[in-house]
Amino acid sequence: MQEDFQLTINGLSYRVSGTPLKLSLADFLKSESIELSDGLVHEGHEGLLFFLIDFNASAGPVHRLIKPSRTSLISMAERELVAIDPRVEDPNESSLWVKLKAHNDSPEDEKVSLSKTISSGLEGLDDGQGYSLFSDHLCSVLRRNESGVKVSTRHRLTVPSAYQRLKKLNYRSSEGELYYRPGTVLEAIRLRVLRQGSCFIGSELFAEDQSPGPGNAVLISLDSVEELREIIFEDGNWEIGTGITLRSFAERLRNEFPLIDDFCKRFTDTHFVNRFTVLEEFNSTGSGSGILTVLLTLGASAVIDGLDERRTMSLEELLYEETLSAVGEQELITAVTVPGSGGSKTLTSYYQVMEGPYEKVPIIRASFLVELDSKDRVSDSRMWFDAGSGLPIRFDSAEKLIAGRPWTRELQQQISAVIGSGDGIAGNLGLSSNFQRVLIQNLLLKFINEQLGDPGPGAHEFIDLESELTVRGKE
Template sequence: MIPAQFDYVAPATVEEALALLAEHGDEAKVMAGGQSLLPVLRMRLNAPGVVVDISRIEELRSITDDGDAIRIGAGATYQDVLDSDLVREHLTLLHQAVAEVADPQIRHRGTVCGALAHADPAGDVGAPALALDAQMVIRGSEGERTVPGSEFFVDLFETAVGEGELLTAVVIPKHTGWGSHYEKFVRVSHQWAIVGVAVTVRVEGGTIAEAKVGLTNMGSTPLRAPAVEAALVGQPASEEAIGAICAQVGEGTDPPSDLNGQADYRRHVAGVLTRRAVLAAAGA
């Protein structure tokens, strides 16, 4: 299907982009890599009057070391993230999850921040971002604010980014030396996750000292599993010790029921994937 007609602008600075958003209001739609927006436009699920392409804003393309954290700009593509030694060393979980995103063509165009702003609960970066305690940097006409990942995802396809604002970066604390694993269940290659589990753990002397677990497509937003995280702490990194704990990861979640599986099925799969991911992350 051909999209409805719209105007296209490609500002060179964040200030220009914000001015365009202020001028056009809810008629404007922001595009970074376009891998989420363009299918929506083609299906005419949205018909903006103007598309503001921020991919040419140079200051948004960087991935930098911020001391205790890594800052990923809104223009950095999935492939930029995969190619980054900083991400590979300090944010291994994110690196692993991004490697599971679609195919090379999409990874060379799509962006991590674009996926976060799109907020599809089946997307591969939301759960790892939550598990890594990401902070989202949002800029608007009144300045810049930082929103923790736990407050960023509001509902299905809805985030804390307000009208006239831009998600300009995600800042993620370093998890250097932590074990990590992203386990994704799909029926066919390159499919959206039916269920996904993002795990990072810090192991000391064969015992789990800290654990963080994020869930993909187990509700209307990406989720953390704090009860499972707390229960894993102090446990030996063995299947016998963690199996029953991981099986409870779906409790309290509200996954969808669709052609790929009913909610109860997804809860069961989430438990299986969590056990696998924790064992892999802990090196067991």
């Protein structure tokens, strides 16, 4: 059981010894000197951007933007990071800076500096909202090493210095806490059984439900279990390891499922989407990411591995009939399977509604899927939403209402008429707020109108009032 470890920043090793598990990367770096490039040294982490060299679902190296204050130091053990100072622009390259091509609306030969791009994006914003799109572009450019990129010759970002998967780790903290990073699912489950009071953790070590306590001082990380970080297509189904980050999940499947593409476009918290995993959604006590709503809409199933056997059940059955308590201490949800798109015409959309442009927690998330037969009649549909707390709710009354009907403008008019009369179609959903009932019905109308194309003259029109979902009758 080791009592120290190291991490690498810009090619230099930093040794860590005897620190408590809840120490953040930011706390550790406060008293450290970070060499940026060509001898320039920066004291502490403030003002710097940090990229974690990670691996995507295809085992390729990628650069993920992280926030040190939200990253546990122990999760960076034996990991490699790159630090950039976006505030410094030096044509002599005395700091690590990158020049990118301007956006499409700028002249082809115009260049935009890294410092100017990030500084303008960060102004007045928090948690990556300002530079989420930029960081995606930066990572893509670094992977491809495009000719438009100019980087310091000392710290090349295109290939990690140690091209290998994450190693196993057994660590004892200064407070006697034990941290395990096993290499296989079987090892992880055995540790859970043998170590009393142990629990599996994800990337968000600071979450209240994962904080080490008197009876919970043994933490088991699944970061180095390769089989949990794979996405495989077999026998017409996609098998998605639950150790996959939301970013890798979206990057691999967004072209296969437009609904997933819709889902990942809604993210504004870059650190969250780069570090949060599918498994953490099952263990979350908060509002989560909304990925369960998407998986339920896609008809996903859960794969549960134990010491002696593997079993599979539909995600809906697991969450609503068996409940997560059905997953025993000797078991782990290792994957979710999603059926591939069939031959039928499928219409999908995902919506996320905030109270205002700077809010972080949605009022509601909704996911719609409708399948049409050869005559453009609704042959199947799945509609799920969550209202910010608890498990997603199935909009089964709407599914029954549109079942077997032709997908035409007449359907939109029929739905509008039902919504406008009495309790509409959301009265049996158990929502305490009338506003939420109105909102989910309006989202259904929005979905139908968008899928039918230009709504043309009708009984309702949408007006843009932050949520974009307020509906009023035409005068």
